[in-house]
Amino acid sequence: MRPIPYLPHTNEDRKEMFDFLGIKSMDDLLKSIPEELRSFELNIPDGKSEIEITEEFRKLSNKNVSLAEQISFCGGGVYHRYIPSVVNEIISKGEFYTAYTPYQPEVSQGTLQAIYEFQSLVCNLTGMDAANASVYDGSTAVVEAALMACRITKRKKILVAKSINPEAIQVCKTYSWGLNLELEFMDFENGVIDLEKLKLHIDEETACFVISYPNFAGCIEPVSKIAEIVHSKGALLVSNVDLINLAVLKSPKESGIDIAAGDGQSLGNFSNYGGPHVGFISCLKDSVRQLPGRIVGLTKDIEGKRAFTLTLQTREQHIRREHATSNICTNQSLNALAVLVYLAYMGPQGLKKIAEISLNRAHYLAEKLTKDIKNCKLAFNAPFFSEFVLEIPISASKLIAILSKENILPGLDLNEIDGYKTNQVLVSVTEINNMEQINYFVERLKKLFS
Incomplete structure (x- = not known):
């Protein structure tokens, strides 16, 4: 019998290990640790049965008021x-719910195809040529898009509109400090960017201007005019976008945006107390090699059949760290799947x-x-x-x-x-x-x- 049901070793297993080590007990194994560090009581309640734990958590959950x-x-x-019931029905399937990184394409075609379709629908809505498999959330996506612009333009100054989400601003500050980038913020007037003031702020040292479309206050920026000013200085226009709003608004590509990023939480994902969510980044073909994270591509197998596989894996896990586009080491695959199911269902x-x-x-x-x-x-x-x-x-x-x-x-x-x-x-x-x-x-x- 196991003394504690959550530990896999039996008393016989322990004795065998002790005999191998030439000791008689756990105390012998830990004798190099001073006695005063080993002799203390943990101030935690006694263990409870599954029934008692379930009841305790039920009482705690009842304190919440759901939306x-x-x-x-x-x-x-x-x-x-609103989240259609089909979303949770599909993402709860075991082959999706427990799937890990699809490093082996021969056994991961379902997961890879789902990610590929997610990328495709993001491109359909943004008008861009390529999208990545996803990143952590919208704020991360926007900042990673700005870093893309720095690599593409080989410039180190990022100009950020204060009208974007304040959480993205905080992440911008953190990233730029760590990478020794110049970060400049621009005020907004009457809810949007003043074009004349933008002309004074942006220069030949600016890698990109970061905006939101619509912005945090809900206002719609004059994106096409902003793009003209930004491009006149050789900089790129990076924008946070909302995929649902893009069903009505002019697409980012049509508006002159070079890199479109955002959060897919509102498409099939619950609020989840603020996370987890799913970020996305999309760009034009010329910039695709600077996309962070991973990208799933469509190819053919040795029999000539359609197949999906990871491609352009510019993550630090796959190439030399100094050559990696980002230290993001995962994607929000399950959340991205929820976005995919939602979009496919809604049409x-x-x-x-x-x-x-x-x-x-x-x-x-x-x-x-x-x-x-x-x-x-x-x-x-x-x-x-x-x-x-x-x-x-x-x-x-x-x-x-x-x-x-x-x-x-x-x-x-x-x-x-x-x-x-x-x-x-x-x-x-x-x-x-x-x-x-x-x-x-x-x-x-x-x-x-x-």
Whole structure:
């Protein structure tokens, strides 16, 4: 019998090992460690049965309030969208759920094909020529895209719009410090980049300009005009993009974006308390050798049949570290599969309909809030998609504290984010927010601010 069920060795196994080592007990094995370091009691509760543990975790989970029980207008990079049941049904299949890195293509064709199709659909939406198998999340993807631009242009200055997601800004700071890159930030005005000021900030030393389309405030930047200014200095335009919005908006390639990156969380992935999510990077053919992570390619086997395999593996695991494009050593394959199933299930028309519903309901809500409530107004006049910044007569934190008690999440508090005010809240609308919820939210704010 094993003394502890989670340990694989029996008493007979232990005795055999002790005999081989010429000792009699575990104490003999550890005698080189001072007694005072070995004689202590762990301050942890006694072990429990599976029934008791299950009950304890059930009680803990009951303290959570799921988004299904709340009216949520939170966004800012993590969105509450409907996930068709087919998504979880497919990603829960054992061959996907437990699959590891497909180093051996002869036994990994299913996993490789799924990743290849994910890459293909990302390219379809962004208009780009190639996409990688995925990276950790949107913030990582955006920064890795900026580093791509540095390698392509052989320049070390990264210009970043403050209108991108603040989490991406933090990752930019971390990466640029470690790589000794010059990082410069540019303020936004009325929710978007000022083109004349951009002309003053960008120069021949700039590797890239990083924007978001739409940006963190939900506003739509004048991307084509920005691209002209950026390209005139020989720099590249890197942009964070939302794949669902691209079902309606002009594609990144058509807009002049050189590298499009982002997060696929909103496509078939739950909020997951902020992760795990799935980042993606797509680019033009000329830049494909600088894509970080791995890429799955389509080829033929020795019998001439279609086959999938890893290609352009410029990771530090596969080539010399100093030649690697990134130290990212994995991809979010299961999350990427969820994106693939979601996109395949929705199709082009379904995705477009979801984007249009989100856009139309967001504009309806913004109009109702600003027309029906005197003390509410939009912070910016720039065009927006499905998110907008609302200015209210009280602090955002106070509003959230009041309404969260009623299971209403009015949006994100922008108080601690550079460029925003204490009385500004980022409101996001998705297809989950039906008209009943939206009208109730308006009436609740009207009563609160009257």
